[in-house]
Amino acid sequence: MSAHPAVAVVRRPGHLLHERDGLPALLTAYHLSTEAEKGSPVVDAAALPERYRAEIRAPRTAFAADTVLLALDGPAGTPVGTAVVTAPREGASEIKRLWTDPAHRGRGIASALLRDALAHCADSGTGTLRLSVWHWRTSAIALYERAGFRVTEAWDPRDGLVCMEHPGVHADPRPGAAQDRAVRQRP
Template identity: 50%
Template sequence: MKAPLHVEPWNPADAADRAAVAAMVLRYHQQTESEKGSSAIELPDRYRAEAEDPVATFAGSTVLLAKELDAPLGMLVLTPTAPGWCEVKRLWVETEARGRGAAKHVLMEAAHRAAADGSGLRLSVWEWRTTAIALYERLGFSRVPSWDSRAGLVCLERPADG
């Protein structure tokens, strides 16, 4: 029997958490670049910098880790943006952990934390990530006009009371 999943904020002072976040951010960007038809090895500097120094990159944000026992299985970055909104960034679940609820767990914890501050959640996702879009819609996110000029992005929001 598998241990239950739980979600907790990462501890950037903890070397294991820091290494896990750095590795997951790197895999997130490598997969995204590969899906876009770009080199997964030669990431743009801004993406490589996130993996090299997640503490500095995510300062001012909350990084949530989905864990089983003490092993990180997934992550999400929650960043305050416009008044009344927090944005979900870098949602990633390790390949071997997919289908076990880690994405749902970190999203629901993000929604809880945002709502506690009176904020809703917003996110953007590439249109080809249909499984992710379906999950977001099941969790109360609705498509909204894009706030991002990049072609192929779907923008979604979940109000604080959603």
């Protein structure tokens, strides 16, 4: 088994995103893969539904009120994964667009993004974290269950979506814990 270089997870307020963050490429790959899995493959981002093209074109606008987590690989900080944590509504936030570049999978990047999403919600006082996932993404569902998410009543009417919720997000009471989690490292 070979050692993998460190991957850092950083948080960016959506309104402070920059082109160099690499989010458009990650979002494009996510949406193209999702459309293919749905049975509606498209050749490129131009053929995606407008709502997805808008995210790719202007993530800073699309996620302005949200927090974007980016997994950056190696000393160059190459973006290899992302997740978006929506701004809380009625005490709940949602994870969207959790994605790891396929060439970098199997290194715990999605787990690190998920842990940081939970930590972000705890740090910000959000009581509940939820997500939806397509039923065929069984490995993602297993990851979410290992992290403590449970299937819950659907809030999204689309067929094939599994809605999940974390039973409770609580802040770490140790002094400095929030600052310690602002940037996570995974070997």
